[in-house]
Amino acid sequence: MRLQPVSGPLVIILCIFSFLFGRLTQQGAQLPEPVQLGTARRLGSIVEDTSSIQALASDPVEQKSVAVAESPAPVPQSKVIVNPLDPVDLSTWCLESSGLLKVRPPLPAAASGSDVTYIIPFQILSWYPRIVVFPGFIDKARAEHIVKLAGKFMYPSGLAYRPGEQVESSQQTRTSTGTFLSSGMDTEGVLGWVEQRIAAATLLPADNGEAFNVLHYEHMQHYDSHMDSFDPKDFGPQPSQRIATVLLYLSEVLEGGETVFKKEGVDGADRPIQDWRNCDDGSFKYAPRMGDAVLFWGTRPNGEIDPHSLHGGCPVKKGEKWVATKWIRSRGAMGY
Incomplete structure (x- = not known):
């Protein structure tokens, strides 16, 4: 077969096409790896200078052109928080270092x-019931102050019984010692400070809270699962219902002492309870950490008692446990 001659212009076009194709394939192999934008921004945002934050806030065009660093820049010594578990230190550091108050x-x-x-970190632990933990809600010094104050007034903890109900002491439903403390009993003002912080975190007025019930659990002491809200069918009409509970953990517990929620979960409301004391049945548990606060709701948003809020205190196996309970009611001193 005789080949047809190829025209000069066609040869030139083919050469140009081959050259461009070769360049593109080489360049593709040299492209940098994609940057993990979410991680890089999270790491870098905590050390940004406040002057750059102000510039970004005032110039929306610049916000789109910020280069993302592959690794966080060194943190200036002045911006390193001294004690992240001190709520005042944490709040001050976050607000000043971020420049939020300036913009x-x-x-x-x-x-x-x-x-x-306010800067009050929180984590949602459950929606059934609604459980929120506030890590480092109070500092060690305030926790120890409350323990010292409560230690002067401790007595065996009691129970709220239904009308006419009697329970044998041998059942040992609740074996801790405890006391009630109001903010007026604290001349140092710590309890008043905590009450205002709880009000800010829950958006429930401080007047709606009962006095603090401070409890002390020693080896193997516990509190069987129970409800904080009062069912009108058992306790009669409730002009002011307990709608929420804040547990303030005042000590570290070496082992045990968890707060257990045996009916936690979407399908937990009708879950039968075989053993009200057993804490090793796979139920959801929160392990105490000194300074943490746990908020859970005993009622649903419509005001009905939430059966998911059944809870108890597991036996303390090593060490001791101090906890302050703040029950919050639907009506306070002002009638709200």
């Missing part, structure tokens, strides 16, 4: 409001 200063508050910008 979003506090607004004028109403008469019943506050000009304080």
